[in-house]
Amino acid sequence: MTDKKARVGIIGAGTVARRNQIPAFQVCERAETVAVFDRHIERAQALCDQFGIPKAYGRLEDLLADDEINCVSICTGNVSHESIALAALQAGKHVLCEKPMAISVEQAERMKRAAEERGLVFMMAFVNRFRQESILINELREQGRFGEIYHARCGWIRRRGTPSGWFTSRAKSGGGAVLDIGVHVIDMTWYLMGRPKPVSVSGVTHRRIGSYRTRSVAGWSAVGAQDGEFDNEEAASALIRFENGASLSVDVSWSINGKEEGMFAKLYGEKAGASVIPAVIYGEEDGFLTDVEPVIVAESGWQNAFEREIAHFADCVVSGCAPISGAEDGLTVQRMLNGIYDSAEQGREILL
Structure with missing residues (x-):
């Protein structure tokens, strides 16, 4: 079944999620923010309250098990990108990953391979493009x-x-x-x-x-x-x-x-x-x-670039088109x- 919207779960309730990603998802017609996860659930709940998001999760596995969510945005620290991306892809979720892709070439290679094997969208959040x-x-x-x-x-x-x-x-x-x-x-x-x-x-x-x-x-x-x-x-x-x-x-x-x-x-x-x-x-x-x-x-402002980035990711999730900043580019960088x-x-x- 073709998805009509990118129904996103935000992973990580930090600065980039609050300041840039969630506001950009909120104005995207082809996206809906379904949930926020943070291991400190009170931070996730605070963002849900601020932006009117329905669900707050304090366990990643609970968010990834949510069938309403078809994609995730990884907004956590660099060292956790690989483990979260692999878990999300294994759960059948399309992935938008904040920069950098990982902290090593080997990690990035595993992430790219997992996305290809699952046939899912993997997009790097290279916002300056x-x-x-x-x-x-x-x-x-x-x-x-x-x-x-x-x-x-x-x-x-x-x-x-x-x-x-x-x-x-x-x-x-x-x-x-x-x-x-x-x-x-x-x-x-x-x-x-x-x-x-x-x-x-x-x-x-x-x-x-x-x-x-x-x-x-x-x-x-x-x-x-x-x-x-x-x-x-x-x-x-x-x-x-x-x-x-x-x-x-x-x-x-x-x-x-x-x-x-x-x-x-x-x-x-x-x-x-x-x-x-x-x-x-x-x-x-x-x-x-x-x-x-x-x-x-x-x-041409910074937040407008985030909005174009999120709109492109949503289009990729909905239409199945390849992102302009996919896993191969993430690996090369x-x-x-x-x-x-x-x-x-x-x-x-x-x-x-």
């Missing part, structure tokens, strides 16, 4: 506006933006700035480059500022968690090489003694180039250099992320 700027630039790339993209630069530079709670613990998060914010810019830029096959990574990571940080500027925290162990990297740089000869340089930081730069991505092609945030096209016309800033009529860590640890370039 759904920014209006990304949609525009991707369309221009597909039209050949840039020619071959041979290099790109991306990053997310926070001056003082270390999230609190489990984010800083390697055992609880699997990684620091690379897994937290690096995944956003690496995926977005790689996607806009046309998803070339990565072949090697050279990376370095740093932890020099550590637990010292100016308070109240991080903008993100783990719900119910207190500051504690800090053994994750707070900054990293990398060079990723691709099979087609292209390259991608990456710089990310939670904390750095330098200028706040925020998120950025820049593409360099044979015919033209682009920056993504904001969208600017750099070209040449009639012998003159041109900087074109497209007028983006549609909403995971290879690049873990390649940075492996290279930094071994002090050499890593073949992927």
